Amino acid sequence: MTTKDDIEDSSAPLVEHLIELRNRLIWAVGAFLVAMILCFVVAEPILDFMLQPIETAMRDLGNPNPVMQYTAPQEYFFTLVHISVVAGLMVSFPVIAYQLWRFVAPGLYRNEKQAFLPFLIASPVLFFLGAAFAHYVVTPIAMTFFLGFADAFSVVTALLPGISSGTGAEAIVPAAPSEGIEIVFQGKVNETLDISLKLIMAFGLCFQLPVLLTLMGKAGLATSAGLGNMRKYAVVVILIVAALVTPPDVMSQLILFFAVYPLYEVSIFLIRRIEKRREAELRAEGLWDDETDKEDPEKTGETKV
Numbered sequence: 001m002t003t004k005d006d007i008e009d010s011s012a013p014l015v016e017h018l019i020e021l022r023n024r025l026i027w028a029v030g031a032f033l034v035a036m037i038l039c040f041v042v043a044e045p046i047l048d049f050m051l052q053p054i055e056t057a058m059r060d061l062g063n064p065n066p067v068m069q070y071t072a073p074q075e076y077f078f079t080l081v082h083i084s085v086v087a088g089l090m091v092s093f094p095v096i097a098y099q100l101w102r103f104v105a106p107g108l109y110r111n112e113k114q115a116f117l118p119f120l121i122a123s124p125v126l127f128f129l130g131a132a133f134a135h136y137v138v139t140p141i142a143m144t145f146f147l148g149f150a151d152a153f154s155v156v157t158a159l160l161p162g163i164s165s166g167t168g169a170e171a172i173v174p175a176a177p178s179e180g181i182e183i184v185f186q187g188k189v190n191e192t193l194d195i196s197l198k199l200i201m202a203f204g205l206c207f208q209l210p211v212l213l214t215l216m217g218k219a220g221l222a223t224s225a226g227l228g229n230m231r232k233y234a235v236v237v238i239l240i241v242a243a244l245v246t247p248p249d250v251m252s253q254l255i256l257f258f259a260v261y262p263l264y265e266v267s268i269f270l271i272r273r274i275e276k277r278r279e280a281e282l283r284a285e286g287l288w289d290d291e292t293d294k295e296d297p298e299k300t301g302e303t304k305v
Contacts, residue, residue, distance in 0.1 A: 024099040031095035036088030043080040046087055047189070050196050053135065054187065057143040068189045079190045086197060093124055123211050130207030133259060134199040142199070142252045147185060199252070202245035206260045210267045217271035224272035227264070234264050 039046065051068065058066040070076045097120060105113055216222035227234075242256040 020103060024103045028092075028096045028099045031092040031099075032088055035092035036084050039087040039091060040080060040084035043083045043087075046083050047080065047193070050083070050135075050193055051189075053139040053196065054143045054147075054192055056140060057147050058185075060144065061147055068187045068192065070189050075188075075190055079193060082190070082193070082197075097124065119211050119215055123208060126207040126211060127204040130203035130205070130259075131200045133207075134203035135196070138203065138246075138252050138255050139196050139199050141255065142195070142246075145251055199246065203256065203259070206241070206245075206256065207263065209260060209263045210270060213264075213267035214270045214274070217267075217274050222271060224268050224275060227268045227271065231264075235261065238264070 054068075055066050070079070101117075101120060108116065213222055213227065217224070238257050238260050239253070242253040242260070246252040246256055
């Protein structure tokens with residue numbers, strides 16, 4: 001029979017955990033707010049950095065003075081706020097992750113801590129690698145494609161009626177349009193920034209694939225054999241995800257696919273190493289049976305992902 005003292009004794013640890021959670025949340029939210037305010041102070045240089053891909057694309061396409069615009073009085077301010085929120089979250093992530101670790105670590109065994117800590121470090125590293133790949137490789141290609149497509153289309157339509165009979169560099173002279181409307185690009189700051197941030201988030205999250213699959217492998221939820229058998233389905237899923245999270249051009253979708261699929265193979269390799277290490281430990285303890293363990297689907301992965 002449960003007494004009042006038993007209830008009070010059992011509630012004490014819960015209250016302590018809630019207090020601990022509150023303190024960790026205060027530190028995490030405080031770090032985020034401080035980082036967001038600091039990032040807002042330097043939001044304009046960050047915006048310039050984020051707009052470098054489209055600036056480079058516009059200059060390469062012959063625009064010596066690239067100009068971006070905003071169409072509402074509050075638009076530029078909230079664009080800077082948007083930047084400060086995203087940048088503040090990235091800057092404060094180490095503190096947030098540390099507070100999360102401090103809250104979770106006391107409930108883990110020593111071997112669980114040793115297994116989980118490398119993934120906690122690898123996750124932000126892989127995210128920043130994906131973000132850098134998106135900013136320096138994918139976004140310039142996407143911006144050049146979209147702007148270059150519009151320029152190429154207008155040049156072709158202008159050239160068709162105005163081909164001269166000259167030679168060399170003067171062989172093609174575009175005829176000045178006598179009617180119609182000239183279509184020019186007048187980019188908005190917030191829309192261009194949204195494209196850059198979406199690509200950064202998409203590639204940063206997709207680069208988390210090895211962390212996710214390797215954690216599943218350590219937990220016994222996935223095996224190298226199972227993932228190997230799912231390769232053809234993985235190709236389809238990655239292509240679908242690439243079509244959903246990237247701008248609607250084939251180039252950026254293919255870049256995301258060829259960047260993420262090798263990470264899938266890396267995950268299979270890492271899980272295979274984990275399985276070999278686990279097998280070696282079981283053999284050393286005399287708990288491994290070659291016949292039964294190889295036929296066991298829990299270890300061969302025939303029925304698991």
